[in-house]
Amino acid sequence: AEALYSDMGHCGRKNIRVSWIFVKITLILNYFGQAAYLINHEGKTLQNLGGANGNPFYLIMGDWFQPIGITIATLAAVIASQALISGSFTLINEAMRLNFWPKVRITYPTELKGQIYIPSINWLLLLGCIGIVWHFEESSNMEAAYGLAIVLCMIMTTILLNFYLIMKRVKWYFITPVITLYMIIEISFLLANIKKFSHGGYVTLMIALGLIAIMSTWYRAKKISKNYTKLVKINDYKQVLQELSTDLTIPKYATHLVYLTNASRVDEIEEKVLYSILQKRPKRADIYWFIHVNILNEPYKTEYKVTEIIKDDIIRIDFNLGFREPTKLNIMFKEVVKDMVKKGEVDITSRYESLNRNNIIGDFKFVLSEKFLSNDSDILWHEKIVMNTYFLIKKLSLSEEKAFGLDSSSVKIEKFPMVIHPTESICMKRV
Secondary structure (H helix, E strand, C coil), X not given: CHHHHCCHHHHCHHHHHHHHHHHHHHHHHHHHHHHHHHHHCCCCCHHHHHCCCCCHHXXXXXXXXXXXXXXXXXXXXXXXXXXHHHHHHHHHHHHHHCCCCCCCCCECCCCCCCCCECHHHHHHHHHHHHHHHHHHCCHHHHHHHHHHHHHHHHHHHHHHHHHXXXXXXXXXXXXXXXXXXXXXXXHHHHHHHHCCHHHCHHHHHHHHHHHHHHHHHHHHHHHHHHHCCCEEEHHHHHXXXXXXXXXXXXXXXXXXXXXXXXXXXXXXXXXXXXXXHHHHCCCEEEEEEEEEEEECCCCCCEEEEEEEEECCCEEEEEEEECCXXXXXXXXXXXXXXXXXXXXXXXXXXXXXXXXXXXXXXXXXXXXXXXXXXXXXXXXXXXHHHHHHHHHHHHHHCCCHHHHCCCCHHHEEEEEEEECCCECCCCCCCCC
């Protein structure tokens, strides 16, 4: 039955529906068998029937069948664990897409996008299992925590079903009785489990509150960050970038300066990129490269598009990669540049006279921005806690450098101040 917790991406709707027929029949037969056994031994306790660890599931088995029953139960536990693990992978993957979870590394064992493996979550589940076993010691001690977890899961599923039916514009006179019936049953289960809170139920609540804190903090911070991420038209800055590139009074920062951009439109760029080039420290380069990566829904594809904003001065590359393709941007970028050189579209030799005469290739420098909360921000105390927690979690998550497979020797990470609600000007009197 636990296999039904597997998500659609790993098992598929048809497999789950077919397996449920078998699971339902076997569950009913097993529960009826246990009930019949208990009725037949009315007046006796489980301890009288099977000792200290009396369990009706094993008591209904003959002595000859118990080794087989234990084997089946062990296999069922393995299946249930696998279902939990695979389901967790998919939930975290979707949470990342919805900006509810920090970015972590994902691998794809097959060509199906729904079948994924997340190493960090696998390790967290391992540590969680060890911690739960160490804390409760015996399975009987964790009944309250398990029961509360199941009831809360049922209630959340009912709430999600309610919103799904509303989204599908189902009539209210159908939604109301169905949801009300389920909620009455599930809330009665919840009330029955409340008294077990001190017997282990608090563990479930602590874990849930921890996950809620991470998800709500990340979502809120991402929303704030997005509101203060400004895109500008690159055409408005073409002339100043071209003039900067030829301004010999400014020391050359790199021959080729490369920035990653999330702007999907070719004619736009983040304001923070221009801040890095023009204001933080004027960065003169012979060629400015802007790279955008788009992950596709198909497994295998490596396409790219080159847009020359100013020939031999400002170039943008858009990569369209399949979700199974390794994002080794450093290698891919070099291949694109080689192809452009072969076609005579760009000259990457150093512009220094001595090096140019000997056809020495110029250096490439990637610049990544790392935001931090500016002291000029005038925000409420709870917003400050949210943003500081967000930046702390971000340090523990997958960095852009590793996510895009960049060579650390050619990467420069710059601090970028994130100003939220700028402080109003302070009136001062000169004396």
